[in-house]
Amino acid sequence: MTVATQGVNRAPRPSSLADVLEIVLDKGIVIDAYVRVAVVGIELLTIDARVVIASVDTYLRFAEAVNRLDLQPTKQVSGLPGMMDEITESSAEQKTKGALSGVKDTAKDVFTSVTGSGSEEEGEQASSKRKEPAKRGSRASKSSASSDEEG
Amino acid sequence: MxxxxxxxxxxxxxxxxxxxxxxxxxxxxxxxxxxxxxxxxxxxxxxxxxxxxxxxxxxxxxxxxxxxxxxxxxxxxxxxxxxxxxxxxxxxxxxxxxxxxxxxxxLDGFVELRVDLTFDEQEALRGALAASPELRGLAGQADGDLEQRIGVGEIVTEGVAEWTRQQGEQVAAPLTRLARLSVPLNAGNTLVARLALLVARDRVTEMDEAVRQLRSQLSTVDVEYVGPLPPYDFLDAREPEAERTSRWGW
Structure with missing residues (x-):
């Protein structure tokens, strides 16, 4: 970042490893239901728990914030000409829930996926391997679209 | 091996x-x-x-x-x-x-760029409250047991998430204009509006400039800008020709 041609701060990939994993584990073309090709997974049990804890933590934080919030500056409040009157609770709710179940699904999905690819066990593993990619394959057509659609 | x-x-x-x-x-x-x-x-x-x-x-x-x-x-x-x-x-x-x-x-000639707009919590909270009498009615109500506070917090959080989504859409308009396609993504954070943009490779510098301008205009919003990434969020995009036809193909 010394003599950059343009002064734009653009990172080649997300700085957080969680965001990187969200991309590479949840998106991308899935090779489904073949005999010798498989998808091996990372164990991500902790992510599931972390998401639940994080959301409760957020709820409590906002509950407290709205309690503390000084609602006096009504000038400012009424000054915003009701520009978002039509907040649709249902869509927000859907979004949050969708997000949570989406991540859960991923963690579970990943956890149950086949690990290792020992060629010496090729024969006995072949049948179990075949099932796993098939399941992922059925999700694939969806997940290549917007992730918001899932859940 | x-x-x-x-x-x-x-x-x-x-x-x-x-x-x-x-x-x-x-x-x-x-x-x-x-x-x-x-x-x-x-x-x-x-x-x-x-x-x-x-x-x-x-x-x-x-x-x-x-x-x-x-x-x-x-x-x-x-x-x-x-x-x-x-x-x-x-x-x-x-x-x-x-x-x-x-x-x-x-997808020939296109890359994915991502933008995370992180809003200020107080600003988002005020914005969400301004938009909803129901949320304003909850001020001061979160004083019960844990379950009750979580309940209030959940409603407020949803309101803030919706505010963030709408603000994100408005703020990012100069960027989405430069993209062939754009899609909002869930960033897993109530205060972050995340957007994936499908941008022609030869227009990335234009996007860089638009992001630079956005950053200089927004004092309370943090703009994280990432890419180019492979088109992870646009793998179902159709060929540009088909897109054009279908737009008018009614």
């Missing part, structure tokens, strides 16, 4: 210079391409007992991100492994060849 598959690109594409140890695994190796007909898959060697780590996930993305700077590449789901080159040819490329070609055509 087995092979780890990174992505699919057109056959005959010269690969950019990658470090000899760019691959995934404990003893990372060279990345090369296995060709089938007019298609190619990027692979590297892995040990038979390869168990991917989060670090490997980052390496996988780094390889693809290096490629997408210069050429169109379709990312394959991380962790896809094949025993040998023939399995890559006949189980990865051949069965999906028609679809892969169509995806490559549809």
């Amino acid at each position: 087995a092979l780890h598959v990174y992505g699919v690109l057109r056959g005959g594409t010269p690969l950019p210079e990658l470090p000899e140890t760019a691959g995934v695994g404990d003893s990372p190796g060279e990345v090369w391409s296995v060709e089938y007909d007019d298609l190619a898959a990027l692979v590297s060697e892995i040990a038979d007992d390869y168990a991917p780590t989060d670090h490997d996930g980052a390496r996988h993305l780094d390889v693809l991100a290096r490629l997408i700077v210069e050429t169109t590449v379709l990312p394959v789901r991380f962790g896809t492994v094949a025993p040998d080159e023939d399995a890559v040819r006949f189980e990865v490329l051949e069965p999906a060849a028609a679809e892969l070609r169509s995806q490559l055509r549809a």
Whole structure:
């Protein structure tokens, strides 16, 4: 970042490893239901728990914030000409829930996926391997679209 | 030895210079391409007992991100492994060849850029309250037991998430205008509006400039700007020609 041609701060990939994993584990073309090709997974049990804890933590934080919030500056409040009157609770709710179940699904999905690819066990593993990619394959057509659609 | 598959690109594409140890695994190796007909898959060697780590996930993305700077590449789901080159040819490329070609055509010359707009919590909270009498009615109500507070917090959080989404859409308008397609993504954070943009490779500098301007205009919003990434969020994009036709094809 010394003599950059343009002064734009653009990172080649997300700085957080969680965001990187969200991309590479949840998106991308899935090779489904073949005999010798498989998808091996990372164990991500902790992510599931972390998401639940994080959301409760957020709820409590906002509950407290709205309690503390000084609602006096009504000038400012009424000054915003009701520009978002039509907040649709249902869509927000859907979004949050969708997000949570989406991540859960991923963690579970990943956890149950086949690990290792020992060629010496090729024969006995072949049948179990075949099932796993098939399941992922059925999700694939969806997940290549917007992730918001899932859940 | 087995092979780890990174992505699919057109056959005959010269690969950019990658470090000899760019691959995934404990003893990372060279990345090369296995060709089938007019298609190619990027692979590297892995040990038979390869168990991917989060670090490997980052390496996988780094390889693809290096490629997408210069050429169109379709990312394959991380962790896809094949025993040998023939399995890559006949189980990865051949069965999906028609679809892969169509995806490559549809995304030719385009990259994905991502923008995270992180809003100020107080501003978001005030905005959400201003927009909703119901939320304003909850002020001072979160004083009961844990369950009650979580309940109030959940409603407020949803209101804030909606505010963030709408603000994000407004604020990012100058960016989405430069993109062929854009899609909001869930950032998993109530205060973050995340957007994926499908942008022509030769318009990335225009986008850079638009982001720079946005940053200088927004004092309370943090703008994280990432890419170019492979078109992860646009793999179902149709060829531009088809897009145009369908728009008027009613």
